Structures are given as C-alpha cells and as structure tokens.
Amino acid sequence: MMIAMTAATDETATDDARWLAVQRRDAAHDGAFVTAVRTTGIYCRPSCPARTPKRENVRFYASPDSAERAGFRACRRCHPRDPARSEVALAERVCELLRAGGSQMPTLEDLGRAVGVSPFHLQRTFKRVMGVSPRQYAAAQRTQRLKTGLRRTATVTSALYQAGFGSSSRLYEHAPDLLGMTPAAYRNHGRGMRIAYTIVDSPFGRLLAAGTERGIASVAVHEDEAVLVDAMRGEYAAAEIVRDDAAAAPWAAIVLATLRDGAIPADLPLDVRVTAFQARVYAALRQIPAGETRSYSEVASAIGAPKAVRAVARACATNPTPIVVPCHRVVHKDGNVSGFRWGTERKRAILAAERAAARQQTADNRQQTGRSADDADGRR
Numbered sequence: 001m002m003i004a005m006t007a008a009t010d011e012t013a014t015d016d017a018r019w020l021a022v023q024r025r026d027a028a029h030d031g032a033f034v035t036a037v038r039t040t041g042i043y044c045r046p047s048c049p050a051r052t053p054k055r056e057n058v059r060f061y062a063s064p065d066s067a068e069r070a071g072f073r074a075c076r077r078c079h080p081r082d083p084a085r086s087e088v089a090l091a092e093r094v095c096e097l098l099r100a101g102g103s104q105m106p107t108l109e110d111l112g113r114a115v116g117v118s119p120f121h122l123q124r125t126f127k128r129v130m131g132v133s134p135r136q137y138a139a140a141q142r143t144q145r146l147k148t149g150l151r152r153t154a155t156v157t158s159a160l161y162q163a164g165f166g167s168s169s170r171l172y173e174h175a176p177d178l179l180g181m182t183p184a185a186y187r188n189h190g191r192g193m194r195i196a197y198t199i200v201d202s203p204f205g206r207l208l209a210a211g212t213e214r215g216i217a218s219v220a221v222h223e224d225e226a227v228l229v230d231a232m233r234g235e236y237a238a239a240e241i242v243r244d245d246a247a248a249a250p251w252a253a254i255v256l257a258t259l260r261d262g263a264i265p266a267d268l269p270l271d272v273r274v275t276a277f278q279a280r281v282y283a284a285l286r287q288i289p290a291g292e293t294r295s296y297s298e299v300a301s302a303i304g305a306p307k308a309v310r311a312v313a314r315a316c317a318t319n320p321t322p323i324v325v326p327c328h329r330v331v332h333k334d335g336n337v338s339g340f341r342w343g344t345e346r347k348r349a350i351l352a353a354e355r356a357a358a359r360q361q362t363a364d365n366r367q368q369t370g371r372s373a374d375d376a377d378g379r380r
C-alpha cells in the first residue's frame with residue numbers, strides 16, 4: 001500500500017523541508033526539530049497552531065535545549081518540551097493514516113516512512129498512547145467497517161470483502177471474537193442470541209441485570225421496570241431476550257455487591273461489543289477507586305488521548321453496563337455531577353453511598369490495625 005510521504009525528519013533534513021512542515025503544521029515532525037522566531041524570542045513545535053511567522057525570522061534547532069542555549073524560550077501554547085504531547089500527535093497521525101487506508105493494512109515500514117520515524121519507535125509510541133498496537137487498531141477499524149457493512153449491504157459476502165477480509169472462511173473463523181455471534185446473526189440484529197435478565201430491588205431503584213453465557217451484557221436502574229426492559233431491547237433489537245431470574249441471578253448479585261461496597265471484581269466477564277477506544281475508556285473507569293471521582297479530561301489523559309474529552313464523554317454516555325463499569329465516577333472538571341443515563345440524582349446518591357462505604361472501610365481498617373497492635377503488646 002502506498003502512503004503519501006512527508007518530508008524527512010532526520011538531521012540531514014533541509015531547512016526548506018522543515019519550513020514546509022511548519023507551514024503544514026505537520027505533527028508528524030514534532031520532536032524532530034523546533035522552530036525559533038527571532039522577533040518573539042519563542043520556539044515552538046512544527047505543529048504549533050499559532051500564526052505562521054515570516055520565513056526570514058525563523059531559525060531551526062534540533063532540540064529545545066539547543067534553542068534555549070541560543071536564548072529562546074518555550075512556547076506556552078504548544079509546550080515543545082512536553083514529550084507526551086508529541087507522542088499523542090504522532091499517534092493521532094498514524095490513526096488518520098490507518099483510517100484512510102481502507103481495507104488494506106499498511107506495514108509498519110509504510111507508516112514509519114509516512115510519519116518520519118522508525119518502525120520500532122512508531123510501534124512502541126503508538127501502543128503507549130493508544131493502548132493497542134497499530135495492527136490491533138487497524139483490525140478494530142476493519143471490524144467496525146464490517147459491522148456497518150452487515151447492517152447496510154445486501155449480503156454477508158459483499159460486506160466482508162468491502163471490510164477487507166480476504167475470504168469468508170477467515171471471517172467466520174474469527175467471527176465469535178469480532179462480533180460475539182455469526183456474521184449472519186449480527187446482520188439480523190442479534191437474532192439467535194439469547195440474553196437472560198432479572199429485575200431486583202436496589203438502594204437506588206429497580207435494578208436490571210442481564211447477560212449471556214459469556215458475561216454481563218446490560219445493567220440499568222430505574223423506577224419503572226418497563227423502561228428498563230425497553231432500553232435493553234433497544235440495544236439488542238432482534239436477540240431472544242427472556243426473563244430468567246435463576247440464570248441472571250449471579251449477574252444481579254455482582255452488581256448489588258458493587259453498589260454496596262464499590263468493589264468491582266477484577267475478572268468480571270463482560271459480553272459487550274464496543275470499539276477499541278471505548279474499551280480503553282472502560283478499562284480506565286474500572287481503575288477509579290470507589291468513593292473517588294475523575295474528570296472527563298483526567299480520564300482522557302489517563303488513556304493517552306488528552307484531546308479526546310468529548311469522545312470520553314460519549315463513551316460514558318453509551319456505556320451499556322454502568323455501575324460495574326463505573327461511568328458514574330466521572331464528573332466535570334468543576335465537580336459538577338451530570339451526564340448519567342439513569343438520572344443525575346441517582347448518580348449523586350450512588351457516589352455518596354460509595355464515599356460512605358469507603359470511609360467506613362478506612363475506619364474498620366484502622367480499628368483492626370489498632371487491635372492487632374494491642375494484641376502484639378499483650379504478648380510481650
């Protein structure tokens with residue numbers, strides 16, 4: 001696969017090539033050099049969004065240190081000394097190339113040449129920022145194209161080839177992992193899939209917990225049972241959805257225990273079909289301790305995508321398994337509590353209960369520590 005080449009970014013790159021990168025605000029060159037402007041005394045990344053200076057006032061330096069030795073100071077807008085920002089820009093550029101590549105997967109060498117870094121550096125940086133490798137990201141994009149195609153095209157065959165699968169046998173071999181069902185069943189909106197659910201009392205209203213033999217598929221809390229069931233049917237339009245209290249009881253017990261003490265089992269199985277980005281967000285949410293909150297921007301930074309605040313918010317809003325994937329622990333930067341599918345007041349109540357449980361757990365631990373110390377003194 002051919003990818004449009006950018007200017008070289010090594011030490012032999014010409015000033016003309018560097019100037020072209022600055023004019024394009026090409027983030028792929030961030031970290032390769034900095035641009036210093038004599039009239040302002042400031043140096044920037046090539047991708048800095050500030051107004052492009054006049055060419056005669058520009059000097060290029062290999063690093064922030066060399067620019068500062070020459071008397072320039074770092075830009076407060078693009079933060080050229082912050083390596084994390086450069087890494088995020090590189091990952092975003094690679095994502096663009098992978099999305100634009102369509103059904104064909106470019107090699108690491110192709111991608112490295114396109115963004116001006118070695119394949120090894122690209123692989124390591126991309127995985128650190130995105131949480132998945134370029135190949136895994138491309139595979140997730142291909143799966144998303146397949147899902148879209150299965151919903152829109154006339155046949156499974158046309159959808160699989162348009163998505164980039166070379167043969168139907170290869171698709172069917174991986175279909176259970178990609179779709180959770182056969183391609184034909186997915187095309188028919190989950191027809192043939194069986195979801196068992198139960199509805200029980202909880203401290204915050206009637207609780208619906210549903211799942212398949214693979215794991216929890218849906219969690220919801222509301223006063224009206226009809227609303228709970230309708231919401232689940234909207235997510236799994238053609239699946240066989242049955243009320244089976246015995247089969248779904250283990251899932252309900254896990255959710256109730258989580259509501260009670262905030263502890264989420266590390267090995268809790270989830271049968272939820274989400275994008276690679278959503279999966280990273282949900283993994284980060286499960287790392288937030290009970291009784292604590294994080295802002296949307298803090299979650300975005302935690303997954304290495306500090307600019308993706310709105311995307312994080314969307315992932316929280318579309319979370320099919322709240323509570324066990326605790327999107328309620330995410331709030332606005334100013335501490336404002338909102339954005340919970342099952343009601344802002346319910347979100348406040350769950351957070352308050354978790355904080356109370358966390359305080360009680362801390363008090364119990366201190367009391368236990370005190371008793372252990374007293375017992376040790378008594379044995380002396």
